[in-house]
Amino acid sequence: MHLERIEQIRRDFSRDIEEASTESALLEVKGKYVGKKRGVLQELMAALKALPPEERRAFGQSVNALKEEMEAGVEAALGRTRAARNAPPPVDVTLPGIRPELGTIHPISRVRREIEEIFLSMGYAVASGPEVEDAYHNFEALNTPADHPSRDIQDTFYLEGDLLLRTQTSPVQIRTMEARKPPIKIIAPGRVFRRDDDVSHSPMFFQVEGLVVDEGITMAHLKGTLAHFYAKLFQKDVVVRFRPSYFPFTEPSAETDLSCVLCDGAGCPVCKRTGWLEVGGCGMVDPAVFGFVGIDPERYTGFAFGLGIDRMAMLKYGIDHIRHFCDNDLRFLEQF
Amino acid sequence: MKFPIGWIAQHVELPADEEAVARAFTLSGSEVEGREHVEGETVFDFNITVNRPDCMNVYGLAREASVLLGKPLRPPDTDCAEAGPPVADLTGVTVEAPDLCPRYRARVITGLRVGQSPAWMQKRLIQCGIRPINSVVDVTNYVLLEMGHPLHAFDMAKLAERRIVVRRARAGETIVTLDGVQRKLDAERLVIADAVRPVALAGVMGGEETGVTEATADLLLEGAVFDPVSIRRTSRAFGMHTDASHRFERGVDPEGPVAALDRAARLIVELCGGRLAKGAVDVRPAPAGPRAVTLRHARLEALLGMRVRPERCSSILRSLGFGLEESATRVWAVTVPSFRVDVSREADLIEEVVRIHGLEDLPSELPSGVDPVGGRPPEQALEERLRDLLWASGCSETIHMSMTDPALEAAFGAGREPARLSNPLTPAFSVLRTSLLGPMAASLARNRARGARRASLFELGRVYPRGDDGAQRESSGLAILLYADAPPARWGSPRPPGLLELKGKVEALLERLGIRASFESSEGRPFAAGSCVAVQAGPVRLGRLGALDPQALEAAGLKSGAAYGAELDLGALSPLESQPKFAALSRFPSVVRDFSVMVDKRVPWGDLLGALKSLPLADLRSADLVDCYEGRGVSEGQRSVTFSLTFQAADRTLTEADVAPVADAVMGVLGPRFGATLR
């Protein structure tokens, strides 16, 4: 009999909670069924006292179960309405996102950093030197005397006195070796200037110079270093080929040819169908250079190399013209 | 430098595969950088490096090929019949400047007829890019191309006293060179003279008056050696770069005149008839003996990091014309052939061996060891941090030329006369920038012309001001440039930037770097009057920012829109950079009190803030601006300033009683000092 009553209350509660759509309606339902004062449950508890002792226990357990069930039901329903009230408004997710303002890093800086990171991971230091140089550091100490045809290789912008805009990052070699003794393992990235201006040249461009001086440094070390570096930079297997050449401050000297990173040596317009890219000069530090900076060429040997950051950026990003780098066209800058 | 492959093949047998020939030359240092067909034959365009004048001729290239291919070398035919009288009876040579002319050799041919050179010779000249003139001049050019030694022919009848004097020119002397130009001479110029006057600019170009013409019957043929520096100076002083000066500047074989003169004499007599005088005049006061250079096999292997058998080394050097004896110690005394003017040291010999042996065999190895200094120098590390903060705050990096336009520099620069290039390419790039903002504004103008309506740019780069003493300086700077010209509203676009947006960027940057800075009202180019702010760290000027003066913008070509620029000196920032220092976190909640006051709008917020911060309020953590408003609801000349004060104690929870006196304290200062009233 009493158990029927319990079932009746359970059904009523379910219906009421179903119908209550607001928080206050739910609280009302809560008061009606499990309220401390006049709740339906109170009424049952009162009935409990009237029962014979042998029935009390089972009935009491049923009432308690119902009470827990109803309390949990109210809480769950309250949770649902609160969640519904705090729910985000519907959004047309096909609308474009509202973006934070982000700028860009110039491709020259991006590639320069990559180059630096590779060499830093190989234990190098990054070095720098003045862009307005004197003739001694830019030429003489690099074994390029005045009145020698090797000066013609680089057309130079001159300032007053013996100052000039450095034509290469190589003077940083001299300044570093003047400042400290081996072991030296540096790269020196920076602006360089040449007085030519045609379709494939810009009067200002970017180079990285490398210099390693220590006991037992060999030309094989130079080749291994460049092979490792280019493989990392272009993230692929590359072949490095040395071709004998001439630079006043290295002996032996070589041009570095790299298997074309675009066609893997098969031949394409960028490598002029040769399968090779000429990427920079290198060689073993000329004993005359050691003479200028007071390093014993019998005890120490060294290698030096140079490469163009512009060139690397053009190859990496497929940029078709060196002019873009200093033009600062927003349509260009925003691509990086 | 162009040479037909067929001519080289007259001196050494070449394989039919032209590609293989080109590759062999290229991989041994004489790069073939182009190929063309001229007069039915393949002509290679060689890129010969300045140290290898011995390869700037057909025979020299054939010598290289013979070493590379292992084929015998066939020298040019220099046999010549001497049918004339002894040369000493016909002429004399005096060298008064032996320092500039270590050797002067001459031969004489009499009774010849000058005409056209034969077709085979003209073809060779044309293939090498030289215009045929007459049979004698063509022979001298032919021998130059063939053997590398510049020669010159004089019409003897026009030489006063039919003799040669090699001397420095005298002040006031002139010469009309073969190109028809009259040139003023001085004691710096070495000339070939006759008994009276200069007849040639030594090693550069002959004189017009004594040149060989169709009427020439007797000629003096010169084969000399000149000082490279003197030739180079003369050639540059007169802007005359000739085939002869090109070779003399790089150094010629001191033994070269002998074979070259004989070869030319043979060809002239063959083509023009005439009688070759017996012997040659050869003035050579101090002939240099052959150079000997020591080569240690151990050093060669140590420098290359590669094994090369000793027999291989010695055979390569011998094939190149070097002299050496076998040595059990593997230390060779190597005699350098006279035509290798570039070889004087052990490193040069090592290069000779390896360039013939081939660099393909060089192993790839990585050196061990790290640089003890390592990493990036502090100022560059600062640049990298700034670069990241800037792009993350919405600015795009630009890179501009260091050279700029003088007018732009005048509008934006530091004010002192900028450094000027003595040989600029164009006036637009003729001075060095002392401000980064000028070139950036010019870029902005170009972008504006292409339709851009807003931009946020930065550059990290050097400027090149002069010091108070006029000395050239160089320092690293950062510039930020914000620009807007009524940009159309776009989905999600932020509002156009103003001075406070720029100031906010600079504040945030400095805060991230751990640099405490203050901002003070300032004046000066290129900022508009009343909107220039100096950024200071105590007495140290870090830079300036402000709204750019429309006149300066106009100088950059920007005629509309508003631009705001900041320029900071990295040299000043770098030593001030500091690591973050952790402050203990309070366990107790903070209490915030907001105040709205009405105050004369000319009273700067900075003054109010200063007054608030000086209040003797325990536990005041911060005073922050909430809003600054004038307009509707605020009486004329006033503004409403809302700020919030945050209190927090490290040791307890603040109560209402703790902060109750704050309102009185605040108004007790702001009221009397600034006439502020609580709103």
Ligand SMILES: [Zn+2]
């Ligand atoms: Zn390719």
